Amino acid sequence: MTLVTSDPLILINYKTYLEATGKKSVELSRTIEKIGRDIGVNVAVAPQFCDIAHVAAQVEIPVFAQHVDPVLPGASTGHVLADSVKAAGASGSLLNHSERLLRLADLEKAVSLVREIGLTSIVCAGNAYSASAVSVLRPDMVAIEPPELIGSGRAVSKEQPEVVTQSVKEIRRVNSEVKILCGAGVSTGDDVYASLKLGAQGVLVASALVKSNHPDVVIADFCNAVRRFEEEHR
Amino acid sequence: MTLVTSDPLILINYKTYLEATGKKSVELSRTIEKIGRDIGVNVAVAPQFCDIAHVAAQVEIPVFAQHVDPVLPGASTGHVLADSVKAAGASGSLLNHSERLLRLADLEKAVSLVREIGLTSIVCAGNAYSASAVSVLRPDMVAIEPPELIGSGRAVSKEQPEVVTQSVKEIRRVNSEVKILCGAGVSTGDDVYASLKLGAQGVLVASALVKSNHPDVVIADFCNAVRRFEEEHR
Amino acid sequence: MTLVTSDPLILINYKTYLEATGKKSVELSRTIEKIGRDIGVNVAVAPQFCDIAHVAAQVEIPVFAQHVDPVLPGASTGHVLADSVKAAGASGSLLNHSERLLRLADLEKAVSLVREIGLTSIVCAGNAYSASAVSVLRPDMVAIEPPELIGSGRAVSKEQPEVVTQSVKEIRRVNSEVKILCGAGVSTGDDVYASLKLGAQGVLVASALVKSNHPDVVIADFCNAVRRFEEEHR
Amino acid sequence: MTLVTSDPLILINYKTYLEATGKKSVELSRTIEKIGRDIGVNVAVAPQFCDIAHVAAQVEIPVFAQHVDPVLPGASTGHVLADSVKAAGASGSLLNHSERLLRLADLEKAVSLVREIGLTSIVCAGNAYSASAVSVLRPDMVAIEPPELIGSGRAVSKEQPEVVTQSVKEIRRVNSEVKILCGAGVSTGDDVYASLKLGAQGVLVASALVKSNHPDVVIADFCNAVRRFEEEHR
Numbered sequence: 001m002t003l004v005t006s007d008p009l010i011l012i013n014y015k016t017y018l019e020a021t022g023k024k025s026v027e028l029s030r031t032i033e034k035i036g037r038d039i040g041v042n043v044a045v046a047p048q049f050c051d052i053a054h055v056a057a058q059v060e061i062p063v064f065a066q067h068v069d070p071v072l073p074g075a076s077t078g079h080v081l082a083d084s085v086k087a088a089g090a091s092g093s094l095l096n097h098s099e100r101l102l103r104l105a106d107l108e109k110a111v112s113l114v115r116e117i118g119l120t121s122i123v124c125a126g127n128a129y130s131a132s133a134v135s136v137l138r139p140d141m142v143a144i145e146p147p148e149l150i151g152s153g154r155a156v157s158k159e160q161p162e163v164v165t166q167s168v169k170e171i172r173r174v175n176s177e178v179k180i181l182c183g184a185g186v187s188t189g190d191d192v193y194a195s196l197k198l199g200a201q202g203v204l205v206a207s208a209l210v211k212s213n214h215p216d217v218v219i220a221d222f223c224n225a226v227r228r229f230e231e232e233h234r
Numbered sequence: 235m236t237l238v239t240s241d242p243l244i245l246i247n248y249k250t251y252l253e254a255t256g257k258k259s260v261e262l263s264r265t266i267e268k269i270g271r272d273i274g275v276n277v278a279v280a281p282q283f284c285d286i287a288h289v290a291a292q293v294e295i296p297v298f299a300q301h302v303d304p305v306l307p308g309a310s311t312g313h314v315l316a317d318s319v320k321a322a323g324a325s326g327s328l329l330n331h332s333e334r335l336l337r338l339a340d341l342e343k344a345v346s347l348v349r350e351i352g353l354t355s356i357v358c359a360g361n362a363y364s365a366s367a368v369s370v371l372r373p374d375m376v377a378i379e380p381p382e383l384i385g386s387g388r389a390v391s392k393e394q395p396e397v398v399t400q401s402v403k404e405i406r407r408v409n410s411e412v413k414i415l416c417g418a419g420v421s422t423g424d425d426v427y428a429s430l431k432l433g434a435q436g437v438l439v440a441s442a443l444v445k446s447n448h449p450d451v452v453i454a455d456f457c458n459a460v461r462r463f464e465e466e467h468r
Numbered sequence: 469m470t471l472v473t474s475d476p477l478i479l480i481n482y483k484t485y486l487e488a489t490g491k492k493s494v495e496l497s498r499t500i501e502k503i504g505r506d507i508g509v510n511v512a513v514a515p516q517f518c519d520i521a522h523v524a525a526q527v528e529i530p531v532f533a534q535h536v537d538p539v540l541p542g543a544s545t546g547h548v549l550a551d552s553v554k555a556a557g558a559s560g561s562l563l564n565h566s567e568r569l570l571r572l573a574d575l576e577k578a579v580s581l582v583r584e585i586g587l588t589s590i591v592c593a594g595n596a597y598s599a600s601a602v603s604v605l606r607p608d609m610v611a612i613e614p615p616e617l618i619g620s621g622r623a624v625s626k627e628q629p630e631v632v633t634q635s636v637k638e639i640r641r642v643n644s645e646v647k648i649l650c651g652a653g654v655s656t657g658d659d660v661y662a663s664l665k666l667g668a669q670g671v672l673v674a675s676a677l678v679k680s681n682h683p684d685v686v687i688a689d690f691c692n693a694v695r696r697f698e699e700e701h702r
Numbered sequence: 703m704t705l706v707t708s709d710p711l712i713l714i715n716y717k718t719y720l721e722a723t724g725k726k727s728v729e730l731s732r733t734i735e736k737i738g739r740d741i742g743v744n745v746a747v748a749p750q751f752c753d754i755a756h757v758a759a760q761v762e763i764p765v766f767a768q769h770v771d772p773v774l775p776g777a778s779t780g781h782v783l784a785d786s787v788k789a790a791g792a793s794g795s796l797l798n799h800s801e802r803l804l805r806l807a808d809l810e811k812a813v814s815l816v817r818e819i820g821l822t823s824i825v826c827a828g829n830a831y832s833a834s835a836v837s838v839l840r841p842d843m844v845a846i847e848p849p850e851l852i853g854s855g856r857a858v859s860k861e862q863p864e865v866v867t868q869s870v871k872e873i874r875r876v877n878s879e880v881k882i883l884c885g886a887g888v889s890t891g892d893d894v895y896a897s898l899k900l901g902a903q904g905v906l907v908a909s910a911l912v913k914s915n916h917p918d919v920v921i922a923d924f925c926n927a928v929r930r931f932e933e934e935h936r
Contacts, residue, residue, distance in 0.1 A: 015308065015309050015311045016306075016307055016309070016318065017309075018307040021307070021315065021317055021321055022321030048314075048315060048318045049283035049284050050283050050321065050322035051287075051318065051322070052284050053284060053287050053288055054287055066311045067311070072250075073250055073251060073252040074249065074251065075250070075384070075385050075440070075441070076249060076333055076334075077247060077249045077300045077328065077332075077333040078328070078333060079250055079333070080282075080284075081250040081282060083252060083256075084250065084256065084283075084284045087255055087256030088284035088285070094311070094312070096807075097311040097312055098311075098807070099309060099313070100311050100313065101806070101807050101808075102805060102806065103806070104798065104803070104832060104835065105800070105803050105827075105828055105849075106803075107806055108829070108832045125807075126807055127810070129839055130806060130807060130839075133806065133838040133839055136831060136838060136872075137831055147807075150309070170838075173876070174838065174875070174876050206309070330573075332573070335571040335572070335573050336571060336572065337570060337571050338564065338569070338571070338572040338575055338593075338598060338602065339566070339569050339593075340569075341572055342597055342601070360573055361576070363576055363604060363606075364573060364576045364605075367576070367601045367605055370597060370601040370604060370642065371597055371598075371601055372597075381573075408642050481779060483777050484773060484774075484775055484776060484777070484778040484779075484783040484786065485775060485777075486775040486785060489775070489785055489786050489789055490785075490790070516783060517786075518751050518754050518787055518789065518790035519786065519789075519790070522755055534779045534780040535779070535780030539718060540718075541718055541719060542717065542718060543801060543852070543853050544802075545715060545718070545768045545796070545802050545908075546769030546796070546801060546802030547718055547802065548750075548752075549718040549723065549750060551720060551723055551724075552724065552752045553752055555723055555724030555725070555752065556752035556753070562779065562780070566779075567777060567779040567781070568778075568781065619777050674777070675777070
């Protein structure tokens with residue numbers, strides 16, 4: 001499956017929420033897969049390390065790790081090896097999320113390692129300059145997330161639309177191919193629509209869906225917004 | 235199953251070795267379980283995060299995580315939640331391995347979190363003073379591993395026996411109950427025997443077994459040494 | 469000068485406050501020295517690294533670094549070498565402050581390095597168990613500071629007196645000699661008095677003095693409280 | 703003084719070498735200043751934090767910190783505040799040296815903080831992609847240093863000239879103004895000459911000069927190489 005297409009992507013980050021830990025991570029992934037398929041929109045999930053194997057065995061949508069360490073196979077107790085993530089069935093990994101920041105030298109190494117074993121890399125950045133800097137490292141995707149809006153319920157696409165547009169502009173100065181996601185506070189279909197309108201090719205979402213009592217309704221709302229955007233802009 | 239008994243324990247740390255990644259982690263665990271059972275010695279394994287679920291589903295010996303992060307359920311992307319490790323079937327976790335050192339405040343928090351959800355904690359330390367300091371935090375087990383001997387093939391029980399005896403002494407000054415393991419360079423049954431003779435109640439082993447072409451022979455050698463010690467000292 | 473006596477100590481941590489940066493660090497230190505001397509109480513200061521040399525050249529009270537790194541002389545660009553701190557005139561260093569936490573292995577190393585070159589070590593800890601654990605490393609002093617009260621204006625000696633008494637008890641179980649300070653939120657002479665009453669031999673203070681418009685009044689208030697305690701308890 | 707000119711710069715990093723700690727840092731800086739002035743080449747030094755004030759008071763050449771932390775004035779015990787470095791007399795700071803790597807988000811913040819208070823930033827990077835990524839953050843200078851050659855005595859300009867030329871090319875794709883230094887293993891005047899020939903506008907040097915018994919001879923050799931290059935290429 002080619003993950004990096006021009007089609008919009010909705011990626012759900014499960015973080016360390018209990019609502020998406022263990023068996024619940026599998027159930028939630030099935031729900032997301034089903035609705036994404038029904039509405040015809042690309043969806044993907046990023047469960048915790050311990051849940052990757054079970055989730056990947058139960059769904060066909062792409063499964064991402066939330067992080068990998070910049071280590072090679074060997075004596076790295078307690079670290080997350082890219083090969084291990086791949087063996088468990090992941091298609092790729094988030095890197096440098098604002099809750100798991102990497103030193104630049106380690107990020108550069110991690111992007112390379114992930115690329116070399118055929119996984120997809122999604123590097124997060126908190127502002128336009130950082131987003132442009134990480135794009136130089138040639139990841140497959142960049143996700144712009146102003147840290148102060150993460151989990152706030154106030155969507156970056158509404159609260160700080162200029163961060164998205166400026167990021168898109170700065171990223172394109174140095175990298176014409178990387179797929180651009182945006183996130184932080186994305187809570188409704190309207191937020192998703194606004195993100196795409198601002199130039200993003202997808203969204204990174206977490207609490208608004210994972211902590212919802214009706215995740216099926218939320219993911220449907222997101223997917224319908226993508227379809228609406230696509231129909232208006234094809 | 236009560237992990238913390240007075241019976242000697244052989245714990246195999248898989249680190250990030252490819253020889254114990256993915257399917258190979260399950261096969262190796264089965265081998266270790268079978269031989270431990272046949273010879274009648276307590277054995278346990280510490281696979282990578284992504285492999286815990288499959289390993290724990292296939293063997294009945296205790297499965298440990300190699301690390302957990304000092305985080306509560308919530309917004310901690312890319313971190314290892316104790317609840318997640320438990321949901322995957324682990325019985326406990328290594329903490330503060332010399333390849334994954336923790337800040338003292340985080341270690342204290344991690345030991346508490348692990349205890350609160352009913353997992354067994356094994357805290358590593360590189361010398362007698364550090365081992366004594368971590369024992370104050372009341373983990374279930376302490377593992378003494380001088381970092382310079384890890385992976386060296388030169389066993390701490392032979393090269394630096396005084397580190398083990400001094401550690402046992404310093405640990406007992408502050409904690410009379412914690413189970414004491416030792417590791418670093420442990421490669422043969424004689425090393426295991428020497429460790430027990432010096433006052434340890436078990437060993438932490440990695441490369442000598444995981445990277446061996448005949449792990450079954452190595453674990454049998456280790457287990458037989460434990461039996462020999464027990465027969466001589468009962 | 470013997471820093472570690474049984475006499476109470478008031479140590480002022482300048483943190484990175486602009487009110488105590490550059491020339492202001494020297495002026496503030498002179499004020500603290502003068503009033504400490506006038507009232508007859510041991511006072512000491514911990515300015516920023518770049519200010520140690522000027523402060524130490526202008527006052528005779530003990531000057532502490534706020535941190536040193538666990539590195540030996542050599543290729544450690546950007547790190548704080550204990551020898552450098554000593555050459556600048558410092559008498560010792562804070563270690564493991566909650567705003568500059570150290571990994572346990574590094575803390576053990578730093579305490580040793582500092583001891584070896586004849587500097588005084590003051591290791592901070594956030595609760596009773598951590599305080600007891602660091603006392604095993606045999607620092608000269610331990611400072612108990614619950615992180616949630618630091619800078620709060622609510623003194624640990626009033627808000628969580630049991631943390632101080634429990635810490636004193638746990639520390640004394642493993643170390644009968646280490647000098648015990650307490651801090652976090654200490655704002656008035658009454659807070660200082662309460663700290664000594666609870667069993668501490670001194671206090672660690674920062675914002676209440678450094679950010680005050682009248683630091684001379686604040687330090688006098690603190691010193692008078694110490695004198696009052698001493699007169700009542702000699 | 704305008705630090706960022708097109709004239710070549712020789713920057714000496716004192717690291718934590720005892721040969722350049724305390725009083726010795728002042729003496730060494732005087733030697734470097736004198737010879738740089740005599741030969742007519744731009745030289746600068748980066749002493750340890752505790753030595754910045756004395757060095758800056760005794761010489762007129764630019765003095766750099768080896769690191770600053772991405773913190774604002776306030777409650778950041780044990781951190782290096784940019785304002786503090788400036789108050790001590792520094793003209794700027796190295797950032798992200800391979801011995802003091804920063805997380806990308808922190809590096810972005812540190813470059814901004816340093817710029818805002820009028821200091822010069824020199825960001826280090828270990829390879830061409832990282833060097834290009836940091837150039838996006840618009841520091842005043844970038845220093846390319848392959849970590850494996852640092853302190854090796856084998857100069858990057860001889861051992862890996864393609865790293866320098868590729869870095870220059872990648873950096874210029876995204877930033878046409880940043881001054882480019884190179885370092886790692888630079889030991890002789892020929893190494894300096896080769897660096898300039900490859901497109902660098904200066905060098906970052908440490909052990910070859912600081913640990914030499916005749917630093918005056920070494921710096922003279924470096925300066926003469928710069929003059930030779932300038933005469934041939936004006």
